[in-house]
Amino acid sequence: MGILPTSDKFPVLVVLNPHSGLKQGLEAWENTVKPALNAAKKPFRLIESNSQGHVISYFVDNIKPIITDLAQSLSNVASGTTTADETIVYPTSAKLQIIVLGGDGTVHETVNGILKGVEGTGFVTDSFRPEVEFSVIPTGTGNAISTSLGVTSVQDAVDRFIAGKTVPFRIMSVTTKISQLYTVVVNSYGLHCATVYDSDEFRHLGNDRFRQAAMKNVENLKQYEGKLSFYGPTQRYNRGSSSLVDSSLDSNIAEAAATLTLPGPFTYLLIAKQASLEPGFTPAPFAKTSDDWMDILAVQNVGQAEIMQMFGSTATGTHVNQDHVEYIKAKAIELETPTQGRLCIDGEFFTIEAGPEGKVRFEVTSDPNIQIFHIFA
Secondary structure, rough: OOOOOOOOOEEEEEOOOOOOOOOHHHHHHHHHHHHHHHHHHOEEEEEOOOOHHHHHHHHHHHHHHHHHHHHOOOOEEEEOOOOOOEEEEEOOOEEEEEEEEOHHHHHHHHHHHHHHHHHOOOOOOOOOOOOEEEEEEOOOOOOHHHHHHOOOOHHHHHHHHHHOOOOEOOOOOEOOOOOEEEEEEEEEEHHHHHHHHHHHHHHOOHHHHHHHHHHHHHOOOEEOOEEEEEEEEEEEEEEEOOOOEEOOOOOOOOOOOOOOOEEOOHHHHHHHHEOOOOOOEEOOOOOOOOOOOOEEEEEOOOOOOHHHHHHHOOOOOOOHOOOOOEEEEEEEEEEOOOOOOOEEOOOOOEEEEEOHHHOOOOOOOOOOOOOEEEEEE
16 A cells, blocks of 8 residues: 655655664654654654564565655646646656664665565656655664764754755665675675674674674684675775775676686675774775775785784774775675675675575666665765
8 A cells, every 4th residue: 555645745754663773763763753753844654663574575565656656746737728638747756755763774674675666667767766865863783874974863863854965875786696685784704794693692782792792703713715706997995005096997897807806715804885884893984875886895814813903993994004904995796605605784694605606796786776765964
């Protein structure tokens, strides 16, 4: 069922995950966000998540009728010489506003639900391309998106929404031979993936759960076999000039031959779209929410001392100056592992199958029918 507008303003969709983080979402909604929407006379519809995957399912089932209703609410009647000659003129675009109260995982579910709901249907085309504008209220654990945008509080996020300024919210596609999904924050392999996987047992500690899980994995440090291949243009951090330098200008990301390869094994591998993953942890200091690059932080085959040295500098982003750290911006990359492995995608876990059959491709797609998202900043 779609949302039928009851006024000249289409309702803001409010996605509330009351279980994320330290369960602050409901309090933030009742005490700050809802009163602000009422004061601004913005109608809203509340969508409350009741389980993992619920938000994806909701938008898969409802995004087409929601956008259809939005477009109809913006349509005009073109006058003719008679009433019979009048025609309805539909817009070529429409802006759907969504406020998310939850963690980055709730944003991940919303984006994937929207794109899965319209993919393969011809619903989004050159003649009609909707825009989705996100306001992310920091009520999760890490709040990577909000932290990377410099949002300091729930009130700050609400003020930015009311002010109305947005920037592009670029996403990454993650593709295997049998599946595709989209990432809004980070993909990881190796130590970071293992840390997130083990952090659940420390969830009661809030943000400290990641630190505890990281120390557990550093004590039993492993190396993770794999090869990372880059396609198309790249920018590589140069420690001598303290800047990013073009290392490949090849614009064709579909080329069969890689322009750069990291052979592994990897101790730590991040493929990020956000600079910070939580306050005080900025592993991808050159990442930008709104640019068309993904930022790769790779540490290959090092020991505990080097990893601890890197962790000690991630608050300021100066770890990129360490000899064992590779920092590269890219458009498209592929990860292949010789044995079955685990990949973390925005906090969810997926199995990488061994060999070429299990190859995973990460890409910041330029498809305008995919990159339909903006974010209040």
